[in-house]
Amino acid sequence: MSQEEHLAPFAFGARLRQAMDTRGPLCVGIDPHPALLADWGLNDDVDGLVRFCRTVVEALADRVAVLKPQSAFFERFGSRGIAALEKTVAHSRDAGALVLMDAKRGDIGSTMTAYADAYLTKGSPLFSDAVTVSPFLGFGSLRPALDAARISGSGLFVLALTSNPEGAEVQRAVTDDGRQVAQVLLDRLRTENAGEEPLGSFGAVVGATLAEAGADLAVNGPLLAPGIGAQGAGAADLRRVFGGAVGQVVPSVSRGVLRYGPTVAGLREAARRQADELGEALGQVS
Numbered sequence: 001m002s003q004e005e006h007l008a009p010f011a012f013g014a015r016l017r018q019a020m021d022t023r024g025p026l027c028v029g030i031d032p033h034p035a036l037l038a039d040w041g042l043n044d045d046v047d048g049l050v051r052f053c054r055t056v057v058e059a060l061a062d063r064v065a066v067l068k069p070q071s072a073f074f075e076r077f078g079s080r081g082i083a084a085l086e087k088t089v090a091h092s093r094d095a096g097a098l099v100l101m102d103a104k105r106g107d108i109g110s111t112m113t114a115y116a117d118a119y120l121t122k123g124s125p126l127f128s129d130a131v132t133v134s135p136f137l138g139f140g141s142l143r144p145a146l147d148a149a150r151i152s153g154s155g156l157f158v159l160a161l162t163s164n165p166e167g168a169e170v171q172r173a174v175t176d177d178g179r180q181v182a183q184v185l186l187d188r189l190r191t192e193n194a195g196e197e198p199l200g201s202f203g204a205v206v207g208a209t210l211a212e213a214g215a216d217l218a219v220n221g222p223l224l225a226p227g228i229g230a231q232g233a234g235a236a237d238l239r240r241v242f243g244g245a246v247g248q249v250v251p252s253v254s255r256g257v258l259r260y261g262p263t264v265a266g267l268r269e270a271a272r273r274q275a276d277e278l279g280e281a282l283g284q285v286s
């Protein structure tokens with residue numbers, strides 16, 4: 001039985017909290033890079049993509065809290081890639097993982113409504129437990145997604161302090177009232193999550209690669225921490241970056257686990273190792 005069936009009335013934040021508490025907080029990204037397909041002995045085509053995803057889901061969907069398919073690697077293959085993405089989402093959810101669709105969508109409100117229909121509305125072929133969104137058009141442009149997520153019990157992760165070095169130019173820019181852009185976004189998330197227990201459904205993306213957070217991360221929502229493994233961050237960075245907010249951190253690893261395929265056993269062992277290391281750093285059961 002999937003987590004959704006178990007926990008149907010609960011909001012994403014509550015379902016995520018439960019998954020983090022029972023499975024540990026690790027999120028594994030499904031990023032079928034051409035280089036990984038080659039390393040796994042697969043062709044860089046739809047058949048290779050499908051086999052790759054089937055293996056990752058078989059290995060991990062019954063044990064990690066969150067699986068995060070990176071939409072770009074599926075879009076490369078056009079409509080058949082999207083069909084593979086739909087199946088990957090469905091199989092992951094059926095096996096009990098929460099699915100965070102990494103699509104980083106963002107647009108004017110009226111178009112955002114269509115993205116909300118695609119990812120956050122029950123019955124849509126790409127319906128996911130949560131989706132990553134870009135607030136570059138202003139936090140208010142995300143309103144249709146916030147509203148749709150509230151109705152369907154799904155969630156959002158808003159890019160705030162991304163793991164790439166180029167992000168700071170925009171995200172650390174100082175606004176008229178003296179706050180950094182990232183802080184404005186975090187403050188808006190705190191408002192959206194106000195009063196939610198045990199955890200709000202609207203999270204922020206905060207890279208584990210940052211030298212320091214330099215922001216108030218207490219948004220009463222989850223903090224997705226990519227950048228671990230291939231981008232150079234590790235368990236030791238989490239306490240430094242997240243400080244008192246470590247209990248809300250969902251550490252995210254893609255290549256750092258995927259490179260231990262193609263066997264199910266290799267992937268499981270790599271995920272377990274990451275979960276142990278990160279869980280220890282976060283002071284959580286894993």
Ligand SMILES: O=C(O)c1cc(=O)[nH]c(=O)n1[C@@H]1O[C@H](COP(=O)(O)O)[C@@H](O)[C@H]1O
Pocket residue numbers: 029031070102132161162163164205207226227228229230231252253254255256
């Ligand atoms: O939203 C994300 O997941 C994300 C945000 C961010 O700031 N940095 C970041 O790397 N990501 C994604 O996280 C994954 C990182 O992959 P690895 O570097 O292989 O672990 C990729 O799918 C990125 O698109």
